Amino acid sequence: MEAISENSIITLKHVYKEFVLSKTVTASVLHDITLTINKGELVAIVGPSGSGKSTLMNIIGCLDTPTSGTYHFGSHNVGTLDDDALAELRSVAISFIFQSFHLLQGKTVFQNVMLPLQYQQGFTGSYTERVEEALKESALPEDHWHHRPNQLSGGQRQRVAIARALVAHPELLLADEPTGNLDSKTGESVLDALTHLNKTFGTTVVIVTHDHAVEKLVDRTITIKDGVIFE
């Protein structure tokens, strides 16, 4: 068995992912993915629609498990963890930013950002302080903190999603098409915010996108096509 580098946060080895569509039909989405991402890297996974990049992100984010192959998150062998252990790992170490924001409409901005902390086992700090800190970092104006998501613009909503991702102090931040629903100017400011987080806090950031313009902002680009990666 090969040793896992202490510096790596994501280590995928010969990962395959297949979806069973019916008793006789399976769709093979990822083929023999072997990939290492080190702590503190800013990486883009780029590829066209249907290339398997979202499936790869789901596996990296511990939302899904490979059909075969191994995935280590830090020192954790993800394949050996049950649903609750995966949930706990996500709550303390992994945060997501989604294309469609996924904010809860019944909650205020402040309550949305607080949610990940409520699911963190053994969190003993001040909820308010952590939420305020995250909201300030995401540069959302203070007078919007107690608004509902439907009272905000697309860019502001994505900043709330960034604050929600930051509040848990994650080791890995996964952004799935974070600029997909935004105009180019707002999209740029969101990407700037992600770059800033990576440079300031050393958070590992993985951006999954089909937008090649992201490439110039990141340390490293991984291209995926038909379930196979190229660097």
Next chain:
Amino acid sequence: MKLRHIIQESSQALRANILRSSLTIIGIVVGIFAVTAMLALGEGLSQNIIGRISSFSQGDISVQGSLTTQDLAWVTEQPYTKAAIGTVSVSGADVIIGGEDYNVTVSSIVGDFMTVQDFSILTGTMFDFKDIEFREQVVVATTDLDTKVREDTGRALVGQVISIGGQQYEVIGVVDIESAGFSRTDGTLYVPYQTVLGTLTNTSNFSTIGVSLEDSAFFEVAGKHILAGLNTSRYLASDSEDLFQVSTAQSIIESAQETTSMISLFLGIVGGIALFVGGIGTMNMMLTTVTERTKEIGLRKAIGARRRDILLQILVESVFLTSLGGIIGIALTWILAQFANQALSASGMSTLSVVVSADVVLLATVVAVGVGVVFGLYPANNASKLQPVDALRTE
């Protein structure tokens, strides 16, 4: 997730769809109201029936038949007898009080009636052995007759001279029991046995002998002994019930309790059906909620919610709905019970009441919470088993 956060989350989710939550709660309110109202009615009926049995039964043992003064003397002498009375009752006697006709049961009585009937005097006095011996024209009335006369004439009954079968009697006291038995009369008048012998009653025999026992636990043995003694004196088989019937207050109450329990059970089942429908409504709402919130559940799981967190949140929402419905349902029953009791009292049926007992409230609360758990468990389990990646993908 801490319990206070789960409660906050559940409360927010229910407030977010206030109309649907309210409609679901109404379903539970109707169900819990039906159950509690039916049980309260059953409890009221039970207390009423047992109360009436207690009031008409004379002492621990009651012997019916054509009984002589010798029989009364024999029963009184028995070692287990504390006291015994003989009575003859006349229903629908011609009674005139203050110029008005009343439908009254007249009960002529002899023996230690204060002990056997457990009378206590409210106003005036009770006739004593001298009144009986000297055939004094005195009577004692029950409270319901006193109340009726006060309402009709504005005068208290004690001290009035009344007419029974054309004879004049003075009312000397009021005892604190209501009219005996199930007959719908204005009340009962007690008169000394010897006073009305040969006037109101044509026989020297009693229709009933009431016996109070030294130890009421021996009612069965004593009852059998009395029946055997009376039958032997008539050369009958000791257990014959041809001439005499012996009943005990305890056995009648036990029998009545069995009947009222069956009535309560039946009423409870009727209410339970309504509650079951309310429970199905709750499950329907929670299943719809889970389907609508699949993406939200996916997000919660993505940011760290465990199966237990989701399961508890949906269960708490369900229990919150049914508990609130339960509280409103119980309150509604209590309020309507007050109105019903006032109405029953106003219509002269004060002995019948709707009783919202602590047992009924406790049972309804437990059932309301239980319905929330039972009907919330399936939707909650479904929600908790959703895979985050599938849930997030739903449209």
